[in-house]
Amino acid sequence: MTLSLRPATAEDIPALHALIERGYRGESAKRGWTHEADLLGGQRTSTDELSGIITDPDQVILLAQSGGVLIGCVRVMRQGDGSAYLGMLTVDPVRQAGGMGRTLLEAAEAEARSRFGVGRMEMTVISTRSELIAWYERRGYRLTGRTAPFPADVQDFGDLPPQTLEFVVMDRAL
Known part of the structure; x- marks a missing residue:
């Protein structure tokens, strides 16, 4: 499989949005193991949010393509404390468990170092x-002991489950 990685552009938004939704929500997401479909309904993101990320110089979404087909993505965002934030790591559910997640994670870490000059990556799960x-x-990340609230006030998540969701913060030196 020939894999190419590149930053997303505005032209990629429709395919990117479809990939992220298929990877996180709905029945199609359940074909993989990293989905949130049993926890959350509604959208994972919006085309407006993706457009804002792509046009922000402090963020990038890397796309993974094979044979011209979008099969994965990952978001990297510069934070003000010498770190970057990793998010939206998505692999098409039918291609999970084949090493693509690890490839995207390593690409995101390299991008954070080269593009933003940071020495630490942070994420929430x-x-x-x-x-x-x-x-x-x-893969070298550790729980920091910090948590972050889940954005339950965001309407696009659909009906939230009765339990209270929260994020744990993880990080790794790059």
Whole structure:
């Protein structure tokens, strides 16, 4: 498989939005192991949010393509404290468990170092996602002991489950 990585552009937004939704929400997401479909309904993101990320010089979304087909993405955002934030790590559900997540994670870390000159990567993971937390720990990330509230006031998430969701903060030196 020939893989190419590149920053997303405005022209990529429709395909990018479809990939992220398919990877995180709905029945299609359940074909993979990293989904949130059992926890959350509604949208994971919007085309407006993706447009804002793509036009922000302090952020980039890297796309992974194989044979011209979008199969994964990851967001990297400069933070003001010498770190970058990693988010929206998405692999098409039918291609998960094949090493693409690790490839995107490594590409995001390299991008954070080269584009933003940072020495630390930070991310948040829903606290109940123990398998996903363990996956990141195997790649050198650690739980910081900090948590962040889940944005329950955002309407696009659909009907939130009765339990209270929160994020754990993880980080890694680059």
